[in-house]
Amino acid sequence: MKRIKFHVIASKPVSKLKLNSKILQDSIIKKVNENPKAGWEATRNPRFSNYTVGEFKYLLGVKPTPKKELMGVPVVTHAKSLKLPSSFDARTAWPQCSSIGRILDGCDGGYPINAWQYFKRHGVVTEECDPYFDDIGCSHPGCEPAYPTPKCVKKCVKGNQLWTDSKHFSVSAYRINSDPHDIMAEVYTNGPVEVAFTVYEDFAHYKSGVYKHITGDIMGGHAVKLIGWGTGADGADYWLLANQWNKGWGDDGYFKIRRATNECGIEEDVVAGLPSTKNLVREVAGIDSVKDASL
Incomplete structure (x- = not known):
């Protein structure tokens, strides 16, 4: 079995003065936009107009x-003999799956592989059973201040639905080898994957083009959805990704980043899983067993 390592770089402590400064800086925008070799355009994204570095x-x-x-x-690795197109977009490859292109608005984070393992071991219920938003919508928009996670009652909002019957499981949780061909083959064969990478200050300013780090300190690690690839007008190979900072950031919520150069560690930690097409009941009477794990 091949081994790959986790590449996201831990951020160093930032001074209190910098934590309280604005994340969007004209000096960063100028340095990127005046660099003829940058390959991307920086701007003051509305998403972070009032955000501090902290x-x-x-x-x-x-x-x-x-x-x-x-x-x-x-x-997971894939056969080198698999022929792949020069460009690919999962949104157009599977138009019936509207969630592929969904741009979310998330906060905080954790360990990417653990989310897939939870999906495999414990399952998740449907949106109909336990809606992300209640009848009045999200009562705590944004990420500041932090609110405690509400207790999971393990009960569907509709009385005629059973929690266990509403659960769906992944039948696998795995990592993909860091070779670009393996990543492309996985997306082409099974759909989008989750990738983690190191974020620098300049990334907050991304507007369009093919991103590569130009300037600024390390801010932390981030996980996003990789949905395709292609080659830009300037010949730069890129990955196409859906971010989770809503459509007020970047290219309507999406971004492109250099492909096959492991830019910011984007190719080092790639995780995915395969869902079952059936309802699986695992947690019945406290027994962690699969009722039917066939695809």
Whole structure:
């Protein structure tokens, strides 16, 4: 089995003065936009118009996964003989799956592989059973201040639905080898994957083009959805990704980043899973067993 390492770089402590300064800086925009080799355009994204550096760092919660958490996690590779297109976009490849292109608005973070393992071991219920938003919508928009996570009552909002019957499971949780061909083949064959990478100050200013780090300090680790790839007009190969900072950031919520150069560690930690097409009941009478794990 091939082994790959986690590359997200932990951020160094930032001074209190800098934490309270604004994340969007004209000096960063100027340095990027006046660099003819940058390959991307910087701007004052509305998403972070009032954010401090400290508030921005709060969004970057991906942590280097402890080695013990990775023990036994399979690393998937794909045959080099698989022919792949020069460009690919999962949104157009599977138009019936509207959630592929959904841009979210998330806070904080954790260990990417653990989310997939939870999906496999415990399952998740449908939106109909336990809606993300209640009848009045989200009562705590944004990420500051922090609010405690509400207790999970394990009961569907509609009385005629059973929690266990509403659950769906993944039949696998795995990592993908860091070779760009393996990542492309995984997306082409099975759909989008989750990737983690190191975020620098200049990334908050991304507007369009193919991103590569130009200037600024490390802010933290971040996880996003990789949905495709292509080559820009200037010949730069890129990955296409959906971020989770809503549509007020970047290219309507999306961004492109250099491909096959491991820019910011984007190719080092790639995780995914395969869902079952059936309802699986695992947690019945306290027994962690699969009722039917066929695809």
